[in-house]
Amino acid sequence: MNAAPIKTSVLIAGAGPVGSALALELGRLGVDCILIEQTDGIVEQPKLGLVSTRSMEYARRWGVAQEIRDVYPPDYPATQLFVTSLCGYELARQDYPTFSELPPLDCSPERHQRCSQIFLEPILRRAADKYDSVNVRYFTRLESFAHAPDGVTARCRQTETGEDFVIEADYLVGCDGAASLVRQTLGIEMSGKLLSHSVNIFFRSPKLWTRHDKGKAERYILIHPNGTWGNFTAIDGRELWRLSIAGNTEPVDMNAFDPDGALRIGFGADDIGYEIISTMAWTRLQLVADSFGRDRVWLAGDSAHCFSPTGGFGGNTGIGDAVNLAWKLAATIDGWGGAGLVPSYEAERRPVAFRNTGEAAKNFQRLVSAGDNPNLLDDTPEGQATRDRVGEAVRGETQKEWEVLGMQLGYRYEASPIIVEDGTEPTPDDSQVYVPTARPGHRAPHFWLSDGQSSLDLFGDGFALLRLDAVCDAGPIMAAAEAAGAPLTLSDINDPDARELYQCSLAIVRPDGHVAWRGDAAPEDCAELFAVICGGSPI
Numbered sequence: 001m002n003a004a005p006i007k008t009s010v011l012i013a014g015a016g017p018v019g020s021a022l023a024l025e026l027g028r029l030g031v032d033c034i035l036i037e038q039t040d041g042i043v044e045q046p047k048l049g050l051v052s053t054r055s056m057e058y059a060r061r062w063g064v065a066q067e068i069r070d071v072y073p074p075d076y077p078a079t080q081l082f083v084t085s086l087c088g089y090e091l092a093r094q095d096y097p098t099f100s101e102l103p104p105l106d107c108s109p110e111r112h113q114r115c116s117q118i119f120l121e122p123i124l125r126r127a128a129d130k131y132d133s134v135n136v137r138y139f140t141r142l143e144s145f146a147h148a149p150d151g152v153t154a155r156c157r158q159t160e161t162g163e164d165f166v167i168e169a170d171y172l173v174g175c176d177g178a179a180s181l182v183r184q185t186l187g188i189e190m191s192g193k194l195l196s197h198s199v200n201i202f203f204r205s206p207k208l209w210t211r212h213d214k215g216k217a218e219r220y221i222l223i224h225p226n227g228t229w230g231n232f233t234a235i236d237g238r239e240l241w242r243l244s245i246a247g248n249t250e251p252v253d254m255n256a257f258d259p260d261g262a263l264r265i266g267f268g269a270d271d272i273g274y275e276i277i278s279t280m281a282w283t284r285l286q287l288v289a290d291s292f293g294r295d296r297v298w299l300a301g302d303s304a305h306c307f308s309p310t311g312g313f314g315g316n317t318g319i320g321d322a323v324n325l326a327w328k329l330a331a332t333i334d335g336w337g338g339a340g341l342v343p344s345y346e347a348e349r350r351p352v353a354f355r356n357t358g359e360a361a362k363n364f365q366r367l368v369s370a371g372d373n374p375n376l377l378d379d380t381p382e383g384q385a386t387r388d389r390v391g392e393a394v395r396g397e398t399q400k401e402w403e404v405l406g407m408q409l410g411y412r413y414e415a416s417p418i419i420v421e422d423g424t425e426p427t428p429d430d431s432q433v434y435v436p437t438a439r440p441g442h443r444a445p446h447f448w449l450s451d452g453q454s455s456l457d458l459f460g461d462g463f464a465l466l467r468l469d470a471v472c473d474a475g476p477i478m479a480a481a482e483a484a485g486a487p488l489t490l491s492d493i494n495d496p497d498a499r500e501l502y503q504c505s506l507a508i509v510r511p512d513g514h515v516a517w518r519g520d521a522a523p524e525d526c527a528e529l530f531a532v533i534c535g536g537s538p539i
Contacts (some may be wrong), residue, residue, distance in 0.1 A: 011169035018301030018318035019175030020124035025326035027131030038141035048117040048315030052408040056110035072114040074100035076237035085268025086212040091391025109454035180303030192287035198247040205274040206239040286361040292346035305353035310363035327511035336485040341535025348413040366397040413441040420517040438502040462487025469505035480526030
């Protein structure tokens, strides 16, 4: 290991969806970074399966939204079916239309989309790799690191050759999963609880829906006499499936586990053809790191929070981490971010992690709420009555898992040190219902521009100043931004409906699309305003 150290602004450990999203956003902002991944990048077990509406808005920014939409058949329904097995009894169904049938949202130019991690990761990495400032290295493992006030020195290994080398970076971001070496090296613990020990079976069975009488569904929830047993999920809407076994708090003995037998139980038949691709034991957790990092080293994604997958919040929360952190790193590296800007990442994102992991855990409890029903499979009037009761009860309980627009768009950054509060009351934080608001800290609401663009298309490269009343003088704000070195673009919006939506004449929107400040006139001290929103000082 005598070669000169490799230098970069940001070293990202882990090229999953979160690390890839971080590299992509940094690349878009012109920040040089190295993304290292200890494997070949091929996903052996699909975890993330849903790209949320908010993540699709970021995908729109990155130019990959259509590529994500193209992954899943547009004519495949999002129906949720509750069954004793694929060939057994149907207990209930929650019908949802296909993606091609879904009406557009009033509150967003995008919609959530089915796209498994096995497809999403390559899409994000290909997009990131197009930037000259992004260096993606596979078969590269982070071995150890040391951090100092002025940067990080990381010892890495090229696992194919065994070569050791050093990367010197201004910042290190650990996107290296639940067992994060980065988090452990920092000595940061995680707090929360174990929900269950589970098993996933990833398998291939083309047109599986033709082998039973239930029809197509995105998910088949399997309920047995002793409760919810697991679910089949359509991974690609064609031939790839995952059986997730709910499990319990006892670890699974994988030496004794029979994946073929488990599939046959789920099928309710012995004559359905399939090919097992991989089997994996995993632990369903509700955990949040006690800290998201410090100084030059930060955590994002599973290294900072672990979820039950019920609701599809885990990977999408991590993508939100990446976008929040990226602009703060870029601003600090470019010289206009204050000393408090990067540390504000924890103040903003850690409460979101508690919010989202808590809702995912509630969804898991709703999923397994069926309880014991010994006569569930009885071919009797009493058995049918039990099936009707259980099916309707679980269908009603789990509806909150499927309809989560409030979770996807309604998170907000309360009490953030880089948000200028305006004293208005927050909108309800409802998991299902999203109420658009331009209250500082919230996602800046979408509206359509006269040229057919979304207002969200104005955000991302720096601060955006929306002037929603033409008579307002934006000059003091523009001058203060220039003096602070902060990039700021002015957009004049001649739309009374947009003015009503934003409830202000002027609004400053951050690169991550959240409102930093709003008012009906420029504040008396615009220099102090930019000191706050750039992470320099509290107001």
